[in-house]
Amino acid sequence: MFLVDSHCHLDLLDLTLADGSLDNFVTRAKANSVHHILNVCITLKNFPQVLKTAMAYPFVSASVGLHPNEDAEEVDLETLLALGKHHKVIAIGETGLDYFRSSGELEWQHQRFRTHIEAAKILNKPLIVHTRAAKEDTMRILQEEKAEQIGGVMHCFTEDWETAKKALDLNFYISFSGIVTFKNAEALQALAKLVPLDRMLIETDSPYLAPNPYRGKPNEPAFVRHTAEYLAELRHLSLEKFAAQTTDNFFQLFKGAVRAYV
16 A cells, blocks of 8 residues: 655654654654655755755655745745756645735735746646635636646645635645544535545645644654545545555656655
């Protein structure tokens, strides 16, 4: 059985929880059938470390992007194109809009989002989209910029079915994090039953959002198995079938990823 953690931040993990070595996090992931990890970039200043980690492991891929809440940095199209052409970079992002943590005049978020979409189309690499308290503008910009030409994933999805349908129509996949396992996530659980299985991904977003039974503790790639087990049961599927389909989905979307199972 093979699982994929389609979105995590290896560079943000607390290594003191793994005897000071990222190798131990990776070993624990593989022991839980996690055989590919997408290490997602959120700041350009940290991109060299994100890429270095991906280069160190054949089963780890990278993305490049600037998170919508990171207002201390700027990014331009030329930079994204230069960094994004590396063979280990399989996606652009995470990008998107976040009105929950950022306030005031946020046109800079809109322009940054559009820049990422343009880079993704030029490089022919899918988008990783973050949206929080901004679903209408997120979907509008994706439509205006014709993001369906490249597609991508709505990461850590917590929005409604209407938004999910719009994303699916735009050639996007829907990714579920450990939030779906929370007892108070009934609406998200209902939505998870509706998303077509061949358009679903799973993720940890580690070190954040650990699933039950680890809620409130630091997350790590190994814990994506708990999300997979929960969703498989929710959809009345065997874990093996759910794992196989979500893994196939990942490699269908992120065509630059290498199936380096070890």
